[in-house]
Amino acid sequence: MSTTADQIAPAHDEHHAPRGLLRWLTTTNHKEIGTLYLVFSLTMFFVGGTMALIIRAELFQPGLQIVEPYFFNQMTTMHALVMIFGAVMPAFVGLANWLIPMMIGAPDMALPRMNNWSFWIMPFAFTLLLSTLFMDGGGPAGGWTLYPPLSLQTGAAFPFVILAIHMMGVSSVMGAINVIATILNLRAPGMTLMRMPLFVWTWLITAYLLIAVMPVLAGAVTMLLTDKYFGTSFFNAAGGGDPVMFQHIFWFFGHPEVYIMILPAFGIVSQIIPTFARKPLFGYASMVYATASIAFLSFIVWGHHMFTVGMPLAGELFFMYATMLIAVPTGVKVFNWMATMWRGSMTFETPMLFAVAFVVLFTIGGFSGLMLAIAPADFQYQDTYFVVAHFHYVLVPGAVFSIMAATYYWLPKWTGHMYDEKLGRLHFWCSAIGVNVLFFPQHFLGLAGMPRRIPDYALQFAGFNMISSIGAFLFGLSQLIFLWVVIKCIRGGEPAPAKPWEGAHGLEWTLPSPAPLHTFQTPPQIDPSEAHG
Amino acid sequence: MNPPAPSPAVGIRRTLRSALFIVVAMFGFGFALVPLYDVLCQVTGLNGKTSGVVAQAEPMRVDEARTVTVEFVASVNLDAPWEFHPDVTKLQVHPGRFYTTHFYARNRSARAVLGQAIPSVSPGPAATHFHKIECFCFTQQGFAAGEGREMPVTFRIDPQLPADVHTVTLSYTFFRLPEQG
Ligand code: HEM
Numbered sequence: 001m002s003t004t005a006d007q008i009a010p011a012h013d014e015h016h017a018p019r020g021l022l023r024w025l026t027t028t029n030h031k032e033i034g035t036l037y038l039v040f041s042l043t044m045f046f047v048g049g050t051m052a053l054i055i056r057a058e059l060f061q062p063g064l065q066i067v068e069p070y071f072f073n074q075m076t077t078m079h080a081l082v083m084i085f086g087a088v089m090p091a092f093v094g095l096a097n098w099l100i101p102m103m104i105g106a107p108d109m110a111l112p113r114m115n116n117w118s119f120w121i122m123p124f125a126f127t128l129l130l131s132t133l134f135m136d137g138g139g140p141a142g143g144w145t146l147y148p149p150l151s152l153q154t155g156a157a158f159p160f161v162i163l164a165i166h167m168m169g170v171s172s173v174m175g176a177i178n179v180i181a182t183i184l185n186l187r188a189p190g191m192t193l194m195r196m197p198l199f200v201w202t203w204l205i206t207a208y209l210l211i212a213v214m215p216v217l218a219g220a221v222t223m224l225l226t227d228k229y230f231g232t233s234f235f236n237a238a239g240g241g242d243p244v245m246f247q248h249i250f251w252f253f254g255h256p257e258v259y260i261m262i263l264p265a266f267g268i269v270s271q272i273i274p275t276f277a278r279k280p281l282f283g284y285a286s287m288v289y290a291t292a293s294i295a296f297l298s299f300i301v302w303g304h305h306m307f308t309v310g311m312p313l314a315g316e317l318f319f320m321y322a323t324m325l326i327a328v329p330t331g332v333k334v335f336n337w338m339a340t341m342w343r344g345s346m347t348f349e350t351p352m353l354f355a356v357a358f359v360v361l362f363t364i365g366g367f368s369g370l371m372l373a374i375a376p377a378d379f380q381y382q383d384t385y386f387v388v389a390h391f392h393y394v395l396v397p398g399a400v401f402s403i404m405a406a407t408y409y410w411l412p413k414w415t416g417h418m419y420d421e422k423l424g425r426l427h428f429w430c431s432a433i434g435v436n437v438l439f440f441p442q443h444f445l446g447l448a449g450m451p452r453r454i455p456d457y458a459l460q461f462a463g464f465n466m467i468s469s470i471g472a473f474l475f476g477l478s479q480l481i482f483l484w485v486v487i488k489c490i491r492g493g494e495p496a497p498a499k500p501w502e503g504a505h506g507l508e509w510t511l512p513s514p515a516p517l518h519t520f521q522t523p524p525q526i527d528p529s530e531a532h533g
Numbered sequence: 534m535n536p537p538a539p540s541p542a543v544g545i546r547r548t549l550r551s552a553l554f555i556v557v558a559m560f561g562f563g564f565a566l567v568p569l570y571d572v573l574c575q576v577t578g579l580n581g582k583t584s585g586v587v588a589q590a591e592p593m594r595v596d597e598a599r600t601v602t603v604e605f606v607a608s609v610n611l612d613a614p615w616e617f618h619p620d621v622t623k624l625q626v627h628p629g630r631f632y633t634t635h636f637y638a639r640n641r642s643a644r645a646v647l648g649q650a651i652p653s654v655s656p657g658p659a660a661t662h663f664h665k666i667e668c669f670c671f672t673q674q675g676f677a678a679g680e681g682r683e684m685p686v687t688f689r690i691d692p693q694l695p696a697d698v699h700t701v702t703l704s705y706t707f708f709r710l711p712e713q714g
């Protein structure tokens with residue numbers, strides 16, 4: 001693209017920004033970067049979803065029908081890495097980009113150039129990660145947890161996987177720093193911390209979790225790399241190291257990581273439920289404190305992933321009670337959501353449907369988590385499908401449903417059009433039914449002893465696996481409806497008013513729909529009665 | 534309402550600095566977990582880690598009244614070409630007295646190899662009461678092609694061993710070390 005005089009004219013470049021691909025490559029606008037993140041995340045959701053369907057297709061019947069066991073293992077590993085780092089986390093960063101400046105009355109993110117970088121690292125990281133599937137010896141197949149010594153047996157792909165993880169880590173750390181800097185420095189006058197919408201609060205706490213634990217993951221995978229190629233023995237018993245130590249370091253990252261994937265979801269649901277219940281959020285302050293205590297506790301419970309590894313009794317007890325303690329602030333949240341709905345004038349538009357389903361289904365995942373937290377019981381559940389059922393309940397109808405709820409809720413603000421409500425509801429019901437048919441039977445499979453991460457299974461597990469696979473295809477295919485609704489809404493539809501939801505509160509609804517590229521260039525006045533939506 | 538804050542640029546720079554500090558510190562913390570983990574295991578004897586050092590040979594009171602069973606286990610790491618087993622699988626010992634037993638290892642491959650035995654004691658709390666004054670695990674063991682030999686361990690159990698421990702298992706895993714040694 002040629003450079004014209006007015007393009008390099010100082011101070012006006014945002015009005016004459018480059019067009020086409022270059023515009024997206026160089027943008028520093030929080031809304032455009034938010035869109036990039038969301039589109040990337042949706043793409044990865046379909047990539048990871050395809051892998052999941054390969055897994056479920058193989059497990060439809062006992063025996064090996066479709067893929068080689070080794071490829072199956074690559075699919076389980078890659079599915080997790082793609083969904084965690086490529087779909088869920090970038091979706092939340094995208095939402096943060098779009099919404100946080102609008103919610104706190106800031107003109108943009110605090111560090112716009114870094115924002116551009118943190119997004120554009122992602123496509124490269126994932127191209128690298130996905131390309132390992134075509135390398136000699138295939139992609140990583142030892143599980144997303146990368147336990148040595150198994151993960152060290154990865155072929156030529158290994159250093160590329162580590163590099164990709166480093167890149168994702170750098171990207172999320174930069175994104176997190178940006179969120180912190182924006183929230184701490186760019187709030188409009190009068191937007192005190194305790195007036196911030198809960199989505200902003202939960203993201204602030206999430207961002208601190210990110211900068212605290214992503215570097216630990218980076219350290220752990222670096223140690224794997226040096227163990228494999230530079231003769232160190234961090235995790236190699238022959239050289240005085242210990243493979244179990246990897247698990248400690250990994251889960252020191254890993255457990256806060258699962259809260260990184262759920263705290264912003266808590267924020268989203270806390271925005272949506274008051275809107276459609278037409279009541280202010282019950283217990284705003286307790287929500288903030290509950291979020292903070294969950295974040296704090298998440299650093300001292302990692303051992304619940306390691307109950308069966310061999311721990312002294314005192315350790316088992318400590319991690320068991322600490323884990324159960326997390327259920328208390330989590331319970332406070334669920335209680336507050338229910339109290340918000342109690343006697344509200346509720347309506348059930350698509351965002352609310354997803355939010356209510358979130359509350360119910362996430363709670364089921366919380367309960368199975370509590371069962372897993374009972375150390376003696378976990379000896380039976382560990383590494384079975386029960387664990388798979390648990391974390392999918394908190395992640396799919398938990399985190400993913402919250403992202404969909406957020407998409408429907410703010411799509412009118414982003415595009416200026418109302419989405420198709422009929423199709424939205426169809427998408428919801430297909431997803432809600434599909435997800436339960438998919439994951440509920442996995443509880444029974446796990447309790448009956450079916451191990452996770454296996455391509456074949458004993459005959460007695462056949463029935464529930466078939467049901468689960470049917471649910472998987474129902475859930476997976478219904479996401480095409482979602483894609484269709486989103487595309488349709490971007491391309492047109494009934495024009496959306498500035499505030500399409502009668503009960504909504506918050507600064508973002510004071511802006512026209514679609515939100516103009518530049519908003520709150522001068523800080524808005526904060527009306528305290530409108531505070532925290 | 535509130536007086537306008539000082540230019541956000543200053544605050545942003547300060548936030549950026551402290552956030553970067555946390556990132557660097559936590560990266561360091563990840564590595565600090567390594568020595569921390571070893572120290573913790575050593576101090577508490579968790580994980581069955583006996584102290585890697587040669588124990589002092591000072592005399593101890595021998596507790597003739599008490600008998601502890603010491604079991605010996607030898608295992609070979611997956612791809613290591615060894616034959617490896619204890620000469621006896623069990624000894625009845627009195628705490629405080631020294632005993633010597635042997636393990637036999639033979640290199641089954643047609644090449645010279647270097648090995649390292651890694652000990653582990655269970656139950657974990659017994660590890661700190663298990664003292665070795667001589668052990669083939671203290672050094673790397675080189676074997677010529679086809680060579681086999683007896684390797685001694687001299688140890689004693691501390692009379693401080695908790696009273697509820699009646700059996701202590703000493704297990705060795707024999708690892709093959711990378712070629713250059
Ligand atoms: C009440 C709250 C929760 C409790 C008590 C809890 C407890 C547990 C326990 C004990 C395990 C280990 C099971 C085993 O391996 O045997 C586990 C695994 C897991 N949990 Fe949770 N959990 C809770 C909430 C969550 C949330 C909110 C998420 C994510 C959004 C989550 C994601 C996971 C994941 C991904 C795993 C499996 C990791 C793996 O082995 O691959 N959990 N949970």
Ligand SMILES: [Cu+2]
Nearest residue numbers: 255258304305
């Ligand atoms: Cu956990």
